Amino acid sequence: MDMGDTEAAFLSAYDTHADALFRFAFFGVHDRELAKDLVADTFAKVWEYLGKGNTVENIRALCYRTLRNLIIDHFRKHKTLSLDALTEEGFDPRGEDGKVVAERNEEYRELHRAIADLPQSFREVVILRYVEGYTPKEIAENLGISQSLVSVRLFRGQQLLKQRLGS
């Protein structure tokens, strides 16, 4: 594959996965701008990786793993904020039209809160499974963990979430 093809494939990967990666980042850090920065950093790192002549079989998985590491790095460097604090500071989930959707209904807001309260390891598999629709096998690829671990976390995450949502 020459560089022109690589560029095209890379940008195509951006077009395909940007939204999902953004959601993954957003539900990890609860900060829209930070989530966007992390996604941009993710693609920058992946591009650098490709630029070194490395070949990538699954660019989606590489993007997720890179983003996940960036999120973990972020929390290592910064104190984790509670969702309450984030809400006061303007936690404003927005839809595709850019409009604030947090106020659509209380249920939606509760869902955000419940997701945010999940431990990160559970939250990420729940997001990838139920929001993005990936199979456990794909989630395992994306996160670089075993499929059985995905299933365990998915089960536990789902239980916790149902408890918190009272359903």
Place this chain on the structure above:
Amino acid sequence: MDTFSKKISSLKNHALSSEEREELRGRVVAFMDASAVAVRNDYVSRHDLGEARSKSLVAVTKLKRKRMISIIVAVLFGLSGGVSYAAQSSLPGDTLYPVKVHVNEGIEGAFHVGAKAEAEFARKELERRAAETEALVAQQRLDAEAKATLVAHAQSHLNLFAEAKQDLEADGATTTAREEQVKTDHTMKANADAFLKLGIMLDEDNTVSGGTSMDGEEGGALGTTVSNGVSVKLPVKASTTLKVRARSLLENILGNDATATVRISGKATGSAHAEGSSTATAQSFLEASTTSATNASAHSGNGSSTTGSVDAEIHVNADGTVDAAPVSVSGSAEASGSATTHVGTPAPVVLPVSI
């Protein structure tokens, strides 16, 4: 899908807005371009050291030829930084001016990679040409040659901007493209005095335009607009005559495109003492109109009034000839004295333009 799954999947509505997606994509593309430049620079430095590994790296670079030349020139001129520094303050007509625009700015341009960066660089360059114009005016050195040099460079910067904007649009970054257009319009507006001295204005569609108006009354405005295949109107003010302005514009176009459509429209209102009359040709009408405008300015205090307008399509041919076809001409100029200018519908004429 059960209620639980359905509820969670509703979070999928949480997405980037189209503007955010474009902006983020722009950042990614800019990073790709910037990293490509780093590779290119790496290549150049190794090439300079006789360690070229061009086979693998040429595949990586998609450097525009012009940029590569600039970078190589930068390396070649690396030992003569003094000349480069001295050239920085030079003006058209100075010996070192070519070093300034072709070497210094060529190098600078080579490091502006990505459509947005190119648009920014184009604006910076336009500001420089405007500053040079003002400096030459201050030194009374803005002669025809200097003007032609500045116009040619400014046109090239405008072309660069237009290309960058097109690239942004092609990449789907329409919002960024619009923002860049607004910024460039602002730059042109902020430097309008200087550009008008060169006979240049920028229209919405990035075509070169120029304008003239009579000095004096607020209502007086003669607009001259030029576009390549697109008819635009841009009433602007300037202090020179329509004839000079039109000629300058035609020359600008001929310097870039073999053919173009020039639309000249003018309307002069204000007090005037009009002299003579013209019903024969567009050219003579334009001259009469200019005279009226000039006189309006000169006699703005005498209580007379003049209105006049001309609207003509002028086709600049590849061979340098200009076909003028009037679209509509109307108006009259009346003075408190005895002279009256009557305006009819002129016949097509050929304006003498030499370049």
